[in-house]
Amino acid sequence: MSDPSPKLDFIREIIADDLATGKHATTITRFPPEPNGYLHIGHAKSICLNFGVARENAASGAKCHLRFDDTNPEKEETEYVESIKADVQWLGFDWGSDLYFASNYFEFFYDCAVHLIRQGLAYVEQQSAEEMRLNRGNLTTPGTPSPFRDRPLEENLELFAKMRAGDFKEGECVLRAKIDLASPNMNLRDPVLYRIMHAHHHNTGDAWHIYPMYDFAHPLEDALEHITHSLCTLEFENHRPLYDWVINHCPVPSKPRQIEFARLNLTYTVMSKRKLLQLVQEGRVGGWDDPRLPTLSGMRRRGYPPEAIVHFCKRVGITKFNGTTDVALLEFDIRDHLNASAPRRMAVLDPVKVVLENWSAEPLSHVEVANHPQDVSLGERRIPISNEVWIEREDFMEEPEKKFFRLGPDRYVRLKGGHIIRCTGFEKDADGNISLIRAEILPGTVGADSPEGVVCKAAIHWADAATAIEAEVRIYDRLFTVEDPDGVEEGFLSVINPDSLKVLTARVEPSLADVEPGFSCQFDRVGYFVADALDHQPGSKPVFNRTVALKDSWVKKGGR
């Protein structure tokens, strides 16, 4: 596995600079999700950046905080908090003792707001949301001042205290910063700092009736935690002036710097939390951990190795360019990791029976097969075999094409790990489908090259008919049929691929009967599979999810 370029991205360069010049003795970053949904592959990029920077600068005492940005009680739940913690750990990162909740800073935020009021930099607004919108102006025309903008200081203090006490109904008033109604940056046109919400908060319960807005709370959270570099995505670029304004006008213990980078976009992948939530709520998928979802829990269940995801994030890099990465890049890293680590097993997904008519010529009770074609340290295993085996239907052609190397009438093929066999005949059912294949073994060909005059160019996988067990195998395809379902604003549900999940009953070798959930392996020429942790019922059929298909250009070329 090749390591990504050792070259520093622009953010790491800034951090290295700040360390070199002594601006900071160390660096403290933070990963600040709002607990309003499950984490997805896009978050992985941010996690790898923030925790990665901390890990790389560990020598200077760098660290990365996990902070839940829970300032909006209407959308946040404890279930999400727990899933987020699990996902960060799954990726291999550790926040140590630095686990924080923005909601624990509510009192401090309140004090800062009072401070701003006393400085004449904030006022209680009593226009409606609609009026505020109208008076904010638009992209080209400045806003007009609120009639409450120059409310006396004492009155602001009194009103704000009442807001906190719960004396107002939701929407009745808000606290606004007094900045610049003519600013070309809309975020600076007296942004709202606090709104009234009589909602139950997952952490603070019913203690508060006012909740701070992101733009007010986030810089304060960072400053309070002595974050040196606050890394966020590009859409917050226009918020940086406001971020700095808050830092510069509130009594904070440190001055963090916000730096923006491009979020991850993947082809055929929905990253919008709103849309993922919709898919879950409408039952279009099995849940947040549905293996077709790009959530980290979905990928875990699908068998994506966390190391491969981390490697992918490094390879994609950090820039300010807003592009769309081909999922093929991700899938390559998954295959790359699995190819090296996954043991091989045999499974037949679409079975047709082969009767070995001269089995008595050299009968075997089992064969020895390597668990990995390159890595001998993974050892071998014994697989039972007898005179009847299942092979893949596509491994036989009644009238073989020019580039078809497998079985056909009077042709030779090797049963992987076993004999070379020759097809001596076949039977069809009423529908004209092959129902049985007859063949003979070539004695002396186990573990040996093909004899003179025998053309055997392929080895196929098989399952012993006498001992094979049945397993449920789930083949996942892309959930969406267009490259950018996120771009399909209103009709994104219409591009769901109805064939995104196929469930098959496969015949697999007995060693797969009792594997641990999470066990991943490669089924020869079919792809990588993982034993499902959720649907794995002891004593019943094992369930395997296909992680990713093998790279099979020959199939695309019409090779079968």
Add this chain to the structure above:
RNA sequence: AGCCUCAUAGUGUAAUGGUAACACCCCGGAUUUUGAUUCCGUUAUUCUAGGUUCGAGCCCUAGUGAGGCUACCA
């Protein structure tokens, strides 16, 4: 329309102002008891126009294109 940001093969990223490169994808070939892996090879790149400079992907100006901003979401 105003402001902010960005622009390098099909995709994602590199390149102290000094020969434009790496990975993925695609295609071709060799090896292979997985049509996988591995190995070798092919195609293809600096948005446009000016300027500074001995020399510009990099610096400057303009244009074009893309993304973001007019939430009591984050």
